[in-house]
Amino acid sequence: MSILVSGADLPQNSKPSVVRRTANFPPSVWGDRFINYTSDDEETHARRVREVEELIKEVRRELLASACQPSQQLNLIDALQRLGVAYHLDREIQEALEHMHAGYYDNKADGSGDDDNDLYNVALRFRLLRQQGLPVSCDVFNKFKDEKDNFKESLSTNIPGILALYEATHLRVHGEDILDEALAFTTTQLKSAASHLSNPLAAQVNHALKQPLHKGIPRLEARHFISVYQDDTSHKKAFLKLAILDFNLVQSLHKQELAEITRWWKDLDFATKLPFARDRVVECFLWIVAVDFEPRHSPERKILTKIIAMASIIDDIYDAYGTLEELEIFTETIERWEISTIDQLPQYMQICYGALLDIFEEIEQELAKQGRPYLVIYAKKAMKILVRAYFNEAKSFNMKQIPTMEEYMEVAIPSSGYPMLIAVSFVFMGEIVTKEAFEWIFSNPKVITASAVIARLMDDSGSHKFEQERGHAASAVECYMNQYGVSETQLAYEELNRQVSNAWKDINEEFTRTNAMPMPLLMCVLNLSRAIDVIYKNGDGYTRVGKEMRENVAAVLIHPVPTIL
Secondary structure, eight states, rough: OOOOGGGGGGGTSSOSSSEOOOOOOOOOOOTTSSSOOOOOOHHHHHHHHHHHHHHHHHHHHHHHHHHGGGHHHHHHHHHHHHTOOOOGGHHHHHHHHHHHHHHTTTTTTTOOOOOOOOOOHHHHEEEEEETTTOOOOGGGGGGGBBBTBBGGGGGGGHHHHHHHHHHHHHHTTTTOHHHHHHHHHHHHHHHHHGGGGGGHHHHHHHHHHHHHHSOOOHHHHHHHHHHHHHHHHTTOHHHHHHHHHHHHHHHHHHHHHHHHHHHEEEETHHHSSSSOOEEEEEEHHHHHHHHHHGGGGGGHHHHHHHHHHHHHHHHHHHTOOOHHHHHHHHHHHHHTTTTGGGGGGGGEEEEEEEHHHHHHHHHHHHHTTTTTTGGHHHHHHHHHHHHHHHHHHHHHHHHOOOOOOOHHHEEEEEEHHHHHHHHHHHHHHGGGGGHHHHHHHTTTHHHHHHHHHHHHHHHHHHHHHHHHHHHOOEEEEHHHHHHOOOOOOHHHHHHHHHHHHHHHHHHHHHHOOTOOOOHHHHHHHHHHHHHHHHHHTTTTTEEEEESHHHHHHHHHOOOOOOOOO
């Protein structure tokens, strides 16, 4: 597919017309739905904030009162995290888990924990401690294996325990064979039992098989668990009420942010001026909400949405529209980062470049409010690395090359966009982000590489068929098949899935290191990985927005949780 572009759209030294590839991306499914949002009046909003504050106090009292009952406290912490309100009690939860870790693990030389034989408690404790970055050995699960080194058959009737173990396995690291075995065992058991269960356990099992908690987008997981928790007759009323009020209050803020972003996007009018590119600003906002939903980070969330939306436009310029000559000029222009060079670009690139400069000016202004305007240099550096990677991919396509997997991944990791997004996210994270932290980012550490591997390989698998039909650079699928003489696409998918699984282990491993980066920085990397898992699990849900993506947007950004009496 191609179109002719008039000479007015081209550099002066170009031919009068150019035949271009176009992707014919589907238009936005949202139209102007989010452009206007009327928030609550100030009095109503203030009343709801006061209600939330009072409920937080009540929930805090319940959490602290459970300290002498470890099993109960585990369940309360798990509920708070799943309900999406744990961010109000970060310090209390951290202290409780550290105390629990000291009590159960510090007194064991082998790290095997206590003598608790309840699978549910052991698995839940393992998951909560490990996701908090506290060291815990997978040897705690040895007691649940028989003399043949298989998991005991008697466990199969303990569905809550099996489910807890299943969720725990997703935090495994390299070399933890027992957790690899546990994943296979629990998956089989849960699939077998799912049709015989009643709610709310049935809903939990079916959802977990579709979307493991550790790989889920926090807001989506909270939205799902609120309904599950409500159906649990043993739920804590204050916990449930807080979760509903807080979710709706945060959603109201997100709607305001999205309305502002949508108006900015409409003013740019990329849908008309750059019709070859994907119009996905709503999906971009959901992506960034997945990274950090907390109200206090509203300014950063809006800027990061603009960044990822612009990166998407630039990606489409390199991938689906620009000529190699134009792309070379565009790359050099961005690398120089000077407004004076804009006239060297064709008109459509000038539109994009001007918008990009404006966004980075906005970043610098926001950082100036924090007293750290100089950090914008790191954000610019990350963007320059990204566009150079885009250009290298475009050159490869024009040369009709199919590189080896190693050659491909060397370019595909930076072109995934994730190293850039992580770097730009870091500039807004305050004093915990030091010069050393940025040096760490640009040294290609394993955890950031792993996140980029997940992004690239899941994207390649999910979009493979569509992109090859339209004429696209060789993806990981073609590279693997060509290098290893594989004739069946499914075999390539299976290998890429294996590499994605290993990348998740790399990420989990970083959380277990005693000298790891601060937890907020690691959570940014983890949440970006979660976003890609959800969006690309069943295909390219970003480019070709289907039922699942529309439902996810609706759950987080349209429909409030029904209030309870």
